[in-house]
Amino acid sequence: MNTEKRKAFLINFAYFGVIFLLAFVLLRYALPLVSPFAIAFLIAYILKRPIRFLTDKLRIPGKLSATLSVILFYGVVGAMLTLLSIKAVSGIVDLIGNLPALYETYAQQYFMDILWNIEGVFMEMEPSLVAALDEVGMRIIQSLGDLVTGLSVWVMGFATDVATSVPGLFVKLVLMIISTFFIAIDYDRLTGFCLRQMSAGTKTVFLQIKEYIAGTLWVCVRSYALIMSITFVELSIGLTLIRIDHAILVAFVIAIFDILPVLGTGGIMIPWAILTAIQGNYPLALGLLVVYLVITVIRNIIEPKIVGSQLGLHPVVTLCSMFVGAQLFGVIGLFGFPIGLSLLRYLNDHGVVRLFR
Numbered sequence: 363m364n365t366e367k368r369k370a371f372l373i374n375f376a377y378f379g380v381i382f383l384l385a386f387v388l389l390r391y392a393l394p395l396v397s398p399f400a401i402a403f404l405i406a407y408i409l410k411r412p413i414r415f416l417t418d419k420l421r422i423p424g425k426l427s428a429t430l431s432v433i434l435f436y437g438v439v440g441a442m443l444t445l446l447s448i449k450a451v452s453g454i455v456d457l458i459g460n461l462p463a464l465y466e467t468y469a470q471q472y473f474m475d476i477l478w479n480i481e482g483v484f485m486e487m488e489p490s491l492v493a494a495l496d497e498v499g500m501r502i503i504q505s506l507g508d509l510v511t512g513l514s515v516w517v518m519g520f521a522t523d524v525a526t527s528v529p530g531l532f533v534k535l536v537l538m539i540i541s542t543f544f545i546a547i548d549y550d551r552l553t554g555f556c557l558r559q560m561s562a563g564t565k566t567v568f569l570q571i572k573e574y575i576a577g578t579l580w581v582c583v584r585s586y587a588l589i590m591s592i593t594f595v596e597l598s599i600g601l602t603l604i605r606i607d608h609a610i611l612v613a614f615v616i617a618i619f620d621i622l623p624v625l626g627t628g629g630i631m632i633p634w635a636i637l638t639a640i641q642g643n644y645p646l647a648l649g650l651l652v653v654y655l656v657i658t659v660i661r662n663i664i665e666p667k668i669v670g671s672q673l674g675l676h677p678v679v680t681l682c683s684m685f686v687g688a689q690l691f692g693v694i695g696l697f698g699f700p701i702g703l704s705l706l707r708y709l710n711d712h713g714v715v716r717l718f719r
Contacts, residue, residue: 389691389698398534402541406549409435413546428546436539567709574708578701581672589665593617593627593657600653604646627657673704 409431416427597613631654639647670680687695
């Protein structure tokens with residue numbers, strides 16, 4: 363009996379190991395190749411209800427409804443991205459143009475005070491010690507020069523990579539838009555063809571997985587909307603306490619920026635605190651850092667609990683899956699791994715697979 367259990371365990375372990383390996387290879391290497399078509403299919407799925415509304419309620423032919431919906435979708439998204447890009451570029455250009463004035467207004471006097479203090483200390487030192495410090499200063503300046511040179515080379519390389527990737531991105535964008543039109547027009551035929559290739563049992567499981575993933579994605583959106591709202595309230599209170607002008611508006615902008623998984627609130631709060639410290643306003647800089655630390659600690663506590671409770675996972679499991687997913691697949695893994703574990707739990711609870719008790 364023990365031998366049979368061991369054989370069954372090894373077979374199940376090898377089976378799910380192969381499935382995991384195939385999923386890893388597909389997500390890591392195959393998904394980037396078919397990403398334009400996968401995104402196009404997702405957009406067509408999102409537009410399914412608006413298309414049916416136009417067809418059933420307004421009596422517009424199906425192909426025309428699909429065409430109008432796709433044009434409206436890409437028109438709205440394109441206009442929003444264009445406006446955001448124009449605002450971002452103009453803001454960066456203005457910032458770069460104002461850097462000399464900002465330096466003269468805020469940083470120059472600060473650095474001059476430091477140099478005067480250092481010069482006063484040097485005047486009281488032994489000549490030999492001054493010579494040694496001069497040599498150290500020269501080495502620091504040389505290191506800074508090497509750092510600037512290396513940074514310039516990196517920036518040029520990054521700009522070159524971006525420039526060379528633009529044609530490929532443009533081709534993918536065109537493929538995605540064209541594919542969205544064709545998939546949206548023949549969505550029912552395409553999905554019906556795929557479902558007819560499955561057996562009755564496989565079709566039932568597939569439809570269960572599709573409905574669960576669609577519902578889970580909505581749960582994730584709702585969870586992160588709740589987290590963003592909590593962050594907004596914390597920022598509003600914190601910025602008001604440290605007497606920031608227009609605290610509510612600033613908190614709203616930072617809370618929206620917090621959606622970005624790499625930058626988050628630190629992408630605004632930390633540079634803001636550094637610039638404030640350079641200007642000599644140390645109490646405000648300290649206040650900004652305290653607000654940022656409080657928000658970061660609270661988010662790290664509530665995020666696994668909120669997302670995990672919505673997905674039916676323990677907070678530790680949620681946190682671990684988010685970390686592993688982010689390390690393996692970046693942003694997609696950050697959200698995809700918890701959803702995948704939640705799907706496995708759902709299938710196990712409904713007897714589709716047997717992974718644990």
